[in-house]
Amino acid sequence: MTDSQPTTRSSDEPIRVGVLGARGRMGAEVCRAVDAAEDMDLVAMVDAGDWLFNVPDSGAEVVVDFTHPGVVMDNIRYCVEQGIHVVVGTSGFTDHRMDMIRGWLEHKPDRGVVIAPNFAIGAVLSMKFAEAAARFYESVEIVELHHERKVDAPSGTAARTARMIAEARAAAGLEKYAPDATTDALEGSRGADVDGVRVHSLRLAGLVAHQEVLFGTTGETLTIRHDSLDRSSFMPGVLLAVREVLKRPGLTLGLESMLDI
Numbered sequence: 609m610t611d612s613q614p615t616t617r618s619s620d621e622p623i624r625v626g627v628l629g630a631r632g633r634m635g636a637e638v639c640r641a642v643d644a645a646e647d648m649d650l651v652a653m654v655d656a657g658d659w660l661f662n663v664p665d666s667g668a669e670v671v672v673d674f675t676h677p678g679v680v681m682d683n684i685r686y687c688v689e690q691g692i693h694v695v696v697g698t699s700g701f702t703d704h705r706m707d708m709i710r711g712w713l714e715h716k717p718d719r720g721v722v723i724a725p726n727f728a729i730g731a732v733l734s735m736k737f738a739e740a741a742a743r744f745y746e747s748v749e750i751v752e753l754h755h756e757r758k759v760d761a762p763s764g765t766a767a768r769t770a771r772m773i774a775e776a777r778a779a780a781g782l783e784k785y786a787p788d789a790t791t792d793a794l795e796g797s798r799g800a801d802v803d804g805v806r807v808h809s810l811r812l813a814g815l816v817a818h819q820e821v822l823f824g825t826t827g828e829t830l831t832i833r834h835d836s837l838d839r840s841s842f843m844p845g846v847l848l849a850v851r852e853v854l855k856r857p858g859l860t861l862g863l864e865s866m867l868d869i
């Protein structure tokens with residue numbers, strides 16, 4: 609799709625979708641899901657080593673990116689410049705990266721980018737539940753568990769969950785750090801510090817994507833756990849984002865607003 613193409617579309621036409629990272633674990637699943645969706649046409653499948661200009665040449669209106677934190681920013685920039693809406697599942701997003709994308713979108717005010725740390729509905733719900741619980745508990749830690757092929761740690765979902773909890777704690781006047789008497793620790797044994805919240809990353813063959821948020825206070829604990837047992841769990845959320853991004857100019861973070869939660 610180029611800028612010479614209209615910004616409005618008939619709702620009867622299938623949405624023309626391109627997939628970046630199409631031969632990867634998630635990309636291949638997205639290609640199958642888009643192919644099976646009656647209101648979408650899969651028009652481009654691009655992986656490492658393929659030409660990115662195949663995407664605008666194919667007439668794609670929306671691109672779905674499941675690639676790698678090291679390449680995703682170049683992909684988003686190119687697609688936005690070409691006037692293509694982008695749905696991003698790739699991890700590795702910081703506030704700085706988000707500000708860069710907002711800057712690119714200023715030149716394309718009718719285009720949208722959706723960045724979702726996790727497309728599984730249960731994961732989105734569990735993050736909201738954790739945010740709601742945060743103010744009631746002085747202690748909190750996150751354990752994320754993933755397959756052994758994952759290249760980044762902590763997971764994007766855990767980083768986002770930690771930030772949501774940190775904001776809720778600050779708003780409630782809780783200390784940034786939960787009580788912790790540790791003075792003597794082997795490096796790494798207390799996990800990563802994400803805005804004051806400890807995050808522990810496990811990598812194990814046989815897993816897909818799992819997360820526990822553990823809260824504690826006097827005499828009780830609360831554990832919020834979500835398990836993606838198969839990558840099909842992410843597909844309803846991906847398809848929803850493809851439909852919604854056409855109606856949502858600018859940058860949207862997370863699926864929450866699309867699920868009305």
Ligand SMILES: NC(=O)C1=CN([C@@H]2O[C@H](COP(=O)(O)OP(=O)(O)OC[C@H]3O[C@@H](n4cnc5c(N)ncnc54)[C@H](OP(=O)(O)O)[C@@H]3O)[C@@H](O)[C@H]2O)C=CC1
Pocket residue numbers: 628629630631632633634635654655656657674675676677679696697698699700724725726727728764842
């Ligand atoms: N938001 C969510 O719900 C989810 C997010 N993810 C995230 O999605 C990302 C991908 O995960 P996963 O599918 O498991 O990873 P994979 O490694 O299986 O897939 C990534 C694919 O992208 C390809 N690739 C690399 N560079 C480019 C490029 N410049 N253009 C096009 N394709 C490229 C890779 O090729 P090559 O192998 O040759 O480098 C590979 O085929 C990760 O960041 C992961 O954390 C995963 C699951 C759910």
Ligand SMILES: O=C(O)C1=N[C@H](C(=O)O)C[C@H](O)C1
Pocket residue numbers: 699725726754755758759762763764765766816817818
């Ligand atoms: O790499 C994965 O597999 C996943 N990545 C995302 C993340 O980093 O949070 C989403 C999900 O956890 C699966």
